[in-house]
Amino acid sequence: MTSLWSMVDFDGHEDVHFFSDAQSGLRAIIAIHSTYRGPAAGGVRYWHYADDEAALKDALRLSRGMSYKNAMADLPMGGGKGVMLAPEAGAPKMPDMLAAFGRAIGTLGGRYVTAEDVGMSEADMLAIGRETRHVSGLPVVSGAAGGDPGLYTAQGVFLGIKAAVARALGREDVRGVHVAVQGVGSVGGGVARLLAAEGAQLTLADVDDAKAAVFATELGAAHVPASEILAVKADVVSPNALGAVLDEASIAALNAPVVAGGANNQLATPEDAQRLHARGILYAPDYVINAGGIINVALEYLGAGGRSAVMERIAGIPTRLTRIWAESEATGAPAGDVADVMARELIGRA
Known part of the structure; x- marks a missing residue:
């Protein structure tokens, strides 16, 4: 090794x-x-x-x-x-x-x-x-923080997509906006449901193609094989599966002006932030847009409030994204790089 x-x-x-x-x-x-x-x-x-x-x-x-x-x-x-x-x-x-x-x-x-x-x-x-108290995401009663963080991650991604649509497309809502969703698990499935409820047009894909097909039928969406989803002509591509999906080849094949999804580590290399920027694609840095889940489990662990406090913090995700995009536009630096600089300053590694 x-x-x-x-x-x-x-x-x-x-x-x-x-x-x-x-x-x-x-x-x-x-x-x-x-x-x-x-x-x-x-x-x-x-x-x-x-x-x-x-x-x-x-x-x-x-x-x-x-x-x-x-x-x-x-x-x-x-x-x-x-x-x-x-x-x-x-x-x-x-x-x-x-x-x-x-x-x-x-x-x-x-x-x-x-x-x-x-x-x-x-x-x-x-x-x-049962073996350690340093654990969160435990089952909870109604109204409390905790439980499966995927639903909270999905809520933050949904709000982030709406913010990206407003900035890139000048749209105040997602009705009729075409979103290509990669992955229909806890996060991607939750994002798709929230988008469908507000009238978005959806194309879905998952490594489990049968699962994606059933889910698409339920939501009135289209579905394509997992290998095709990133290149679908859409308004938004939303990666919600595993990481490193945005590389030189997949970025070149993107056919959407926005990338906003919940997967961790979407960029295969640091250079891929510049590749998205060079193509004029609005990118929502993954660790900013997908913070809903950790907000939930952190407040649970810290005893810092219930579900309402979690949702209030998640509602701040669009503001953070907008600040990053504004800095990117003002400086010419890729959004991913802008976010990294901000984050390193906050952890004492400027």
Whole structure:
């Protein structure tokens, strides 16, 4: 494996921890990027990676993104991320594995707070929470913060799309606006429902093509294969699946004036921010538009308010995006780069 310190995605991370538990089969990585603003908050994903280096790369990229996301959302939290390595695609999570991950978190003494990410559920958080109190995204009663963060992420992305449509298209609503949605899971599906409720025209795609087809029928939307969605002629392309989908080739093929979606780490390389900018495509930096979920679980963990407080903070996402776009227009710098500069200042790394 490449040396950790020489990896492109190593960005002065404070801690990178590798855990294994022979009895349960747990193999996991927890990367802590920054605790400058508070404990490192970020979910854990359960995924089958091609190799260990791919898992480490994901943990490094995602934890850095969480530092930026939490800072830009004005949360008193740092950035971290966990990945649990599935032994093979589709392998189930065992209860002993979740318990072992909870104990692993406990050894960090509160420096890392976990929650749901890809492949994880509220029930999994309950299992982890039996071993550590440094967990959020737990089931809640009506009106309280917490629970599945995907719905809150979707709400923020929806508001961000509306802000992008207003800026790029001069439209005050999304009625008749064509949005191509990549991924119809917890976040993408939630975004699609909110858009459909306000009269948007939708084209959907997912790696599970049958799922996308059924969902499209339910919403009265079109659907295309996952390999075609980014090139659909639309007003907005909304990536809501896994990261690194915007690269030199896919950006060249984009046929929409706006990219705004909930996937983490949408840009494959830092240079891709400039590629979007050069094409005149309005880009909503992912860790700004998709902050709704972490706002929810952070307020739950901190005991800083219920659902109404969460929604009030999420309502600030369009304002933050507008500030980034205005700075980008004034300076000529890509929106992604503008957001990165702002975020680094907020975590003491200007």
